[in-house]
Amino acid sequence: MEFDEGPVPGHDQPTRERVARSILVNGPSTAAALAERLDLTPAAVRRHLDQLLEEGAVELREPRSQAHRGRGRPAKLFALTEAGRDRFVQQYDDLAAQALRFLAETGGDEAVREFANRRAAFIEQRFDGVRQEHPELGAAEILAKIFTDEGYAASVRELLPINGQSVGEQLCQQHCPVSHVAHEFPQLCEAETEAISRVLGRHVQRLATIAHGDGVCTTCIPSTPIEKKERVRS
Template identity: 35%
Template sequence: MNMMTTTQQHSTKQDILQYLLKRHQARAQELAEALDISPQATRRHLKDLQGEGLINYESVQIGMGRPQHIYRLTSQGRDRFPNSYDQFAISFLDTLAETVGPEQVSQILHKQWQRKAIEYRQRVGTGPVGDRVAKLAEIRQAEGYMAEWYAVETQGEAATGEQRYILTEHNCAISSVAESFPSVCGHELEMFAAVLYDCTVERTHWLVNGEHRCGYLIISH
């Protein structure tokens, strides 16, 4: 097998993992159609990924036909995506908590998010809300959060002037920290509210709670 073929296979497998991360689950046929590869090649890649422990599947009966496999990422598969804070950060924060106490650590983390909010606010600028949400999603995407956004159409929007947006993050770049110190998720919500100062920001989904994404509803005033 030549180097180009090996590289293409690696890229396709990564595409499958990324699709499962974003969609939470998928059938082989859905993956084949979404990624524009043959069903045979898709099943071969899925078998390889399962052998590596990166995905698993559940057999589901749909209609009168044969059971179909629904594929999902394992925790090992999710770990393949960017995670900018590793176990060193956890160990450091644990040591800090033992030294100065949990309340001091919470204050330090809050201060860190306040600094991050100032940085983000400067980078997103002061344009229309939609432009700022798009810029924020772009920044978070670059930091490994696999962020997406879209506008939500609501009745009466033209009359009230209210605009709604959804910001979704399919990967948490600080998942290890969030699992050990869940307060950082609250600070993150506060940070988004500070960046989008003229909006109300509400959490709709939460990875730490076992959901497959973090989601935020942004409502302009």
């Protein structure tokens, strides 16, 4: 247990980053939930949250009404802002972008594409293993777990049904650890989308990406798998 003894120069930053990262991984959280999750005192968490609010790294949100039960005023949620997400990746962006620029200059677009494919290989490599470990999860939920384990903070949302029938799901990534580099090299996003399509055996479509200024990466996964057909070559 960490005891709150007031600010200590050079001491608070690692704990503050733990608080921010916990929100990143687990989504908008109350101060009480953060204190329990990180084994900190409520006073310590509140101090770090106040500083993160002042820095613009987190913002307050009202809880969903249906999520609150019981008496009393519902506790507010602390959520990461765009600037708060950026702090986790900016320190590596320049180096990664420089490396990919060098790769593009020396090996061309094909080399960048090959790198992107190798990077996205974790999706196919882990899919069957996670499915065996968690048979209760649907395909989209398996992908969400894989991406979350890789730092994407992913979740699944069902698309609004048409005529009472489900038309599919959305894979939503609240964070992208390569978003700034992917803005310059969209091959990274394209390779991920293609890998998702292969493991699911159906066409999927990226509707939004953090790399291009959207608040969340969203991939539409239709309910109907694509038919497997032999390709006829002339």
